[in-house]
Amino acid sequence: MLKSGGAVILMPINLNKKVLEKATYLTGDADTAAMLPTVPAKQPFAEDIIEFLNDVSREIMKNRAAKIYSDVVTFGFWIRKASILKLKERYDTETKDIRMGRGVAFHIAPSNVPVNFAYSLVAGLVTGNANVVRVPSKDFPQVKILADAINKVLEERPEMKPYVLLVRYGRDQTVNDALSSAADTRIVWGGDQTIAELRKSPLPPRSGEVTFADRYSLAVIDSDSYLALENKEKTADDFYNDTFFTDQNACTSPRIIVWTGSRREEAKQLFWDTLHQLVEKKYTFQPIQGVNKLTSSYLIAAVKPGCKIEKRSDNLIVRVRVPEVSDQLMELKDNSGYFFEYDCDDILELRPLCDNKRCQTIGYIGDSDVLKPLIYSGVKGIDRIVPVGKTMDFDLIWDGYDLPALLTRTVSIS
Amino acid sequence: MTYEEIVSISPYSLSKAEKEKLLTERLVELTKLHQENCAEYANILESLDFDVDKVQSYKDLPFLPVRMFKELELKSIPKEEVIKTMTSSGTTGQAVSKIYLDKNTSSNQQKTMVKIVSEFTGSGRMPMIIIDCPSVIKNRAMFSARGAGILGFSIFGSKKIYALDDDMKLNIEELKAFLEKYQGQRIFLFGFTFMIWQHFYKELVRLKEEGIVFDLSQGVLIHGGGWKKLVSEAVSEEDFHQRLKDVCGLESIHDYYGMVEQTGCIYMECECSHLHASIFSDVIIRNPKDFSECGIGETGIIQVVSTIPESYPGHSLLTEDEGVLLGEDDCPCGRMGKYFKINGRLKNAEIRGCSDTYADKFK
Numbered sequence: 001m002l003k004s005g006g007a008v009i010l011m012p013i014n015l016n017k018k019v020l021e022k023a024t025y026l027t028g029d030a031d032t033a034a035m036l037p038t039v040p041a042k043q044p045f046a047e048d049i050i051e052f053l054n055d056v057s058r059e060i061m062k063n064r065a066a067k068i069y070s071d072v073v074t075f076g077f078w079i080r081k082a083s084i085l086k087l088k089e090r091y092d093t094e095t096k097d098i099r100m101g102r103g104v105a106f107h108i109a110p111s112n113v114p115v116n117f118a119y120s121l122v123a124g125l126v127t128g129n130a131n132v133v134r135v136p137s138k139d140f141p142q143v144k145i146l147a148d149a150i151n152k153v154l155e156e157r158p159e160m161k162p163y164v165l166l167v168r169y170g171r172d173q174t175v176n177d178a179l180s181s182a183a184d185t186r187i188v189w190g191g192d193q194t195i196a197e198l199r200k201s202p203l204p205p206r207s208g209e210v211t212f213a214d215r216y217s218l219a220v221i222d223s224d225s226y227l228a229l230e231n232k233e234k235t236a237d238d239f240y241n242d243t244f245f246t247d248q249n250a251c252t253s254p255r256i257i258v259w260t261g262s263r264r265e266e267a268k269q270l271f272w273d274t275l276h277q278l279v280e281k282k283y284t285f286q287p288i289q290g291v292n293k294l295t296s297s298y299l300i301a302a303v304k305p306g307c308k309i310e311k312r313s314d315n316l317i318v319r320v321r322v323p324e325v326s327d328q329l330m331e332l333k334d335n336s337g338y339f340f341e342y343d344c345d346d347i348l349e350l351r352p353l354c355d356n357k358r359c360q361t362i363g364y365i366g367d368s369d370v371l372k373p374l375i376y377s378g379v380k381g382i383d384r385i386v387p388v389g390k391t392m393d394f395d396l397i398w399d400g401y402d403l404p405a406l407l408t409r410t411v412s413i414s
Numbered sequence: 415m416t417y418e419e420i421v422s423i424s425p426y427s428l429s430k431a432e433k434e435k436l437l438t439e440r441l442v443e444l445t446k447l448h449q450e451n452c453a454e455y456a457n458i459l460e461s462l463d464f465d466v467d468k469v470q471s472y473k474d475l476p477f478l479p480v481r482m483f484k485e486l487e488l489k490s491i492p493k494e495e496v497i498k499t500m501t502s503s504g505t506t507g508q509a510v511s512k513i514y515l516d517k518n519t520s521s522n523q524q525k526t527m528v529k530i531v532s533e534f535t536g537s538g539r540m541p542m543i544i545i546d547c548p549s550v551i552k553n554r555a556m557f558s559a560r561g562a563g564i565l566g567f568s569i570f571g572s573k574k575i576y577a578l579d580d581d582m583k584l585n586i587e588e589l590k591a592f593l594e595k596y597q598g599q600r601i602f603l604f605g606f607t608f609m610i611w612q613h614f615y616k617e618l619v620r621l622k623e624e625g626i627v628f629d630l631s632q633g634v635l636i637h638g639g640g641w642k643k644l645v646s647e648a649v650s651e652e653d654f655h656q657r658l659k660d661v662c663g664l665e666s667i668h669d670y671y672g673m674v675e676q677t678g679c680i681y682m683e684c685e686c687s688h689l690h691a692s693i694f695s696d697v698i699i700r701n702p703k704d705f706s707e708c709g710i711g712e713t714g715i716i717q718v719v720s721t722i723p724e725s726y727p728g729h730s731l732l733t734e735d736e737g738v739l740l741g742e743d744d745c746p747c748g749r750m751g752k753y754f755k756i757n758g759r760l761k762n763a764e765i766r767g768c769s770d771t772y773a774d775k776f777k
Contacts, residue, residue, distance in 0.1 A: 111770045191769030214769050249767030287702030287715060288760040291734055294705075295479040301461035302454035302486060309461045314704035320461075335765060 014038075019178045026135060026147040026166035027154060033132060036182045039162040041101035042128035044408055045088040049125050052153060052160050054081040059149035066145050071115045075146070078394070079122055087126065087396060091404055098411040101128025102208070105407060106183035108198060109133060110190040110212075113250070114140035117166070119394045120187055125163060126396075127407035132165040132179055176201040183207055185407050191251075210401050215251035215360035216330045218353065219388060220258045220344075222366025223267035235365070236274040238389025242363055244283050245392070249335035251399075252361045252384075252391040256322075256329070256340035258350060260366070264343055272317060279316045279337065289336040290315035296334035304332075310341075327352040347374050355379040360399060363388040415440050417522050420721055425530050425692040426749035430742055433693055433751065434471060440721045441472040441729055448727035451490035455727040473698055473707060477717045477732040480675050484509035491516050491725045500562060502674045511675055519725040523678030524569060526694050526722060531570060533749075534668050534682055535634050541596040542571025543589070543633075545605030545614045547578045560606055562674060563638060567604045577605075577614060584617040586626070593628060600632050606639035607669070610658075611649060618661045631663035636682075638670045642758060651687060671756055675728050676720040681754075686746050688753035695720040697754055699739045700732070710739050713757060734760045 015037070020030040042049065060066050060076030067073065077083065105124035109117030117135045124131040135143050147166055154161050169175050180186060180201040188198045191214040203209060219242070229235055243253050259268065297320050301307045306323035317337045322329065325342050330353070333340070344350065347370055353359060354374060359381025362371060365388050375382055383400035386393065396403045420440060428436065445466050448455045455478075459466070464476060482488065489496065495516040502511035515523070550561050568574060575592050579585055593601070605614065618628060635658070644654065651669070658664045671689050672680035679695035691697050698707055699714040708714040716733045723729045736757040745753045 110768050112765070112767045116768070189768065194770045212768065246767060247763075247765035249765050249769075251768040285703060286761065286763050287736070288734065288763045289765075290702050290705070291479055291481075291715065291732060291760065292763065294732065295481045295485075297461075298458050298478060298482055299485055301458045302482070302488075303457070305457050305460070307457075307461045308463070315702070335767065336763065 015178050015182055019174045022172055022175055023134075023167040023169035026143070026168060027151055028161055028165040032162055033165055033167070033179075035162065036104050036130055036132060036165075036179075039104070039130040041103050041130070042163075044091065044099050044101065044127045044404060045084070046128060048157070048160070049128070049163075050081055050084050050088075052157055053079040053084055053122065053125065055153040055156065056149050057081075059152050060146070063145060063149065065141075066149075069114075069142050069145065072142050072145055075115050075118050078119075084126060090396075096413045098413060099128075099408045100411065101130075102407055102409050103129060103184035104182050105129040105131045105185045105187060106179045107131060107133040107187045108189060108194060109135055110194075111136045111138060113246070114142035115146065116189060117143070118146050120189065121164065121166075123396055123403045124185075124187070124407060127404050129185065129407055130163045130165075132167060132182075135166050135168050137168060137170060171197065173197075173200060185210065188212065208406060210403065210406055212251070212399055213358070215358050215399070216333060217252050217254050217361035217363065217391060218256045218258060218350075218359070219254035219363040220260065220347075220350075220366070220371065221267065221271070221364070221388070222370075223259055223261035223264045225261065225366035226267045226271060227263055229365070232270060232274045233278070235271075235388065236278045238387075239271075239275060239363075240278050240282065241389060242391040244279055244337060247336045248338065250392065252363075253335070254339075254361075254363050254391070255333040255335075256325070256342060256353070258325075258342050258344045260344050260347070260370070268341070272319070276317055283316065283337070285316060286336075293318040293334055293336065293338045296332065296338055300332045300340075325350055325353045327356060329353060330356075330358065347371060348377060350374055351377060351379055354381045356381045360384060361386060361391050363391045415443065417518075417721065417724075420694065421522065421525050421529060423693055425533055425694065426690065426751055428693045428750055430750075433696070436693065437472040437696055437719065437721065438469070441475055441719055442466060442469055444721070444723065444729040445469075445475055447724060448490045448729070452488060452727045454486055454488055455490070472696070472719060472730075475719070475730045477719075477730045478727065479732045480511065480673070480734065483511040483513060483675055483726075483728065487512055487514070488728075489514035489726045495725070500674050500677065513675055513677070513728065514726050516725040519723060522722050522724075524566075526678040526692075527566060527680060528569065530680060530682060530692050530694070531567075531636070534636070534666075534684075535570060535602060536600065539570060539572035540600050540602040540634075541592070542568065542574045542602045542604065543577050543592065544568070544571075544574060545577045545603060545610050545637075547580045547582055548576045549580045560609075560639070562677070563606070564604065566677065567636065570602050570604075578609075582609075582613045584614065584621075586621070589628065593630075598632065600634060601630065603630070603633050603635040603664070605635075605637055607637045607641060607654070608639060608643040610635075610637055611644055611647075611654065615658060615661060622661055628662045631665065633662075633664050634666040634668070635664055636668050636670060638672065638680075640756075640758065645758075655687075673718070673733065675731055676718055676723070678722050679718075679720040684745060684747040684749060684753070686753075688740055688745050688747070689755060690745065690747075690749050691752045691754070693751065694722065697737070697739070697752055699737060699754070702760075708739065710741055713738050715760065716754075716756070736760055 015034045017034045020033045057076045057079045107120040117133050121133050184207050186209045188195050189212045195211045297309045308321040310319040319339045321341045357380050361384040496514045498515045500513040669683040670680045681689040696719050698717040701714050716735045716737045719730045739754045742752045743750050
């Protein structure tokens with residue numbers, strides 16, 4: 001329909017191949033990418049998708065080279081048929097309405113996490129979308145292992161090719177523009193700066209966007225519960241995975257440990273000693289990290305009177321006891337084994353820290369119910385409350401977003 | 415102990431034990447001075463439960479990472495007494511160190527530098543050739559460690575010329591006239607290592623092929639700024655010395671290590687190609703893993719202490735440079751004190767994380 005004074009904008013059927021050829025394709029090619037707008041959407045958790053993922057899982061699991069990468073193995077396990085069916089259960093509803101994928105999902109994966117792209121891809125796939133995913137520009141071996149497995153299965157299931165495009169390109173706005181113009185949903189990982197960069201590329205009017213901005217997380221440990229745990233090494237291992245495994249620099253990594261309960265000092269001693277033994281064995285320490293953490297600890301000590309820098313035997317773990325949790329505390333955070341600690345008598349004392357949209361995950365040891373008053377108090381942050389050791393576990397509800405809801409549309413039928 | 419007393423001591427005259435006693439006394443005094451006059455510094459000591467009265471050796475004093483001076487404005491004097499704020503070099507977009515000087519500290523820096531450098535050049539001013547372009551000083555936007563270095567060393571020059579024009583071309587005629595005029599006298603040359611190589615040495619080689627030869631056998635060259643760029647051109651220190659000698663007869667060549675955060679206390683390279691600590695300052699090589707003191711031959715992070723800073727709490731600092739202690743009190747050149755070498759900057763951390771890093775934009 002042509003309205004006077006307006007212009008009719010026709011959605012391009014095919015995308016500009018010249019631009020798309022600037023990217024390298026780990027799966028598919030520029031021709032397939034150019035046809036993205038024409039690919040039919042699927043129903044969420046369609047059988048062929050579940051089978052496809054199960055095949056990829058099998059490829060990963062039988063690859064010996066994959067075994068040394070725990071993140072790859074975890075992913076391979078997560079996309080097994082049984083595991084995906086469990087996810088599906090959560091979304092089975094008795095209604096006449098029909099749910100369909102929105103169409104094309106364009107994903108920008110973070111550049112510093114090797115397998116995050118694959119989780120994003122799966123979220124797009126199980127919700128019935130055709131996916132084009134920008135993988136990290138850095139040559140992680142994990143990316144190659146996963147791409148190889150996917151390619152192998154795509155050869156057996158060529159009909160899936162238009163749904164799984166893995167691309168790699170630098171910060172090239174023309175490619176962002178082209179792929180954004182085809183996107184029904186754009187999923188941007190990589191934090192504030194990447195989001196700002198992608199926002200320069202317009203999305204069509206009906207399209208939506210999911211953005212994973214810079215976030216911070218914390219852990220709340222009840223000292224009595226911790227001391228009652230039988231296997232302290234297991235807890236240290238869990239906490240290590242939450243923190244050191246990603247240089248304590250993931251959005252989910254606790255930056256401050258809040259201690260509650262009646263035996264805090266005793267618990268701290270044991271907790272940090274056990275962790276220290278593990279870090280000494282497993283963590284690859286880089287000299288500049290020691291300098292960075294010393295700098296960070298002195299900076300906060302200089303500007304916030306009342307801080308105590310805990311005595312330490314080496315630079316693997318640096319802890320600063322803070323006299324209060326203010327809303328600016330996280331501007332002074334650091335990574336690679338740098339922790340603020342706070343002795344907490346009333347959980348509502350954490351309000352300034354959590355009343356910030358950047359506050360994401362609370363990892364806990366103890367009873368998660370004690371955290372509820374904090375949420376009900378109306379803070380703007382806190383999107384996840386998970387046990388220590390589970391902060392990195394990916395779920396279709398992430399960062400406060402219900403991805404299946406955002407990646408599908410509902411055809412209401414009455 | 416006043417700085418007057420310290421600065422009257424000959425720079426390389428004290429043995430290890432004598433020097434440790436002197437440094438401990440002076441640096442403990444400075445620690446107390448800054449604790450009383452710089453609130454941020456006092457807070458840091460408080461956060462460590464640090465008791466300065468229990469200090470046995472200057473090695474036990476806390477060291478501030480140099481980056482602190484980029485993040486905070488640390489000073490131990492009232493604003494009105496600041497006569498000069500020195501800033502470190504930094505690429506656009508990066509924070510620079512801000513070092514606040516009063517009359518006293520500034521003058522002590524100069525006195526110290528004269529004492530140290532004179533040990534290598536002899537006393538008295540000399541005709542000086544600055545191997546750089548004049549705009550480095552004139553242009554405030556460009557003013558950097560290069561500019562500060564040139565200004566600092568200019569006190570040794572009587573008559574000065576710049577060897578390069580603002581297009582980094584050699585001023586051949588001027589240079590010729592200058593050398594003719596001061597023929598037979600000792601000439602002081604100063605510049606930054608890479609600039610010397612790129613714009614001076616290479617041009618001299620080209621001119622030599624044309625039959626134009628400069629005689630700098632009476633010269634003494636002091637250069638600084640690091641070897642990073644020359645390493646990428648596969649030029650070693652030996653090459654640098656040998657080839658400068660070959661092209662213009664220059665034999666007295668001294669590298670130095672120093673930083674804007676501890677101006678005055680520079681570490682000069684001796685005839686045996688070792689960097690030396692004077693009695694006014696010291697280096698302590700720290701193990702990155704736990705900051706314990708490294709022994710001779712062990713690579714670590716360089717801590718520097720200086721007896722000068724009274725106007726800002728910069729008497730004990732942790733650099734981001736890596737180096738090795740080569741020995742103490744026994745360099746064949748005859749100077750007492752530690753001698754060491756610098757390996758270069760610590761590598762940036764490669765860390766994982768969800769937020770993309772955009773640091774490459776600033777490179």
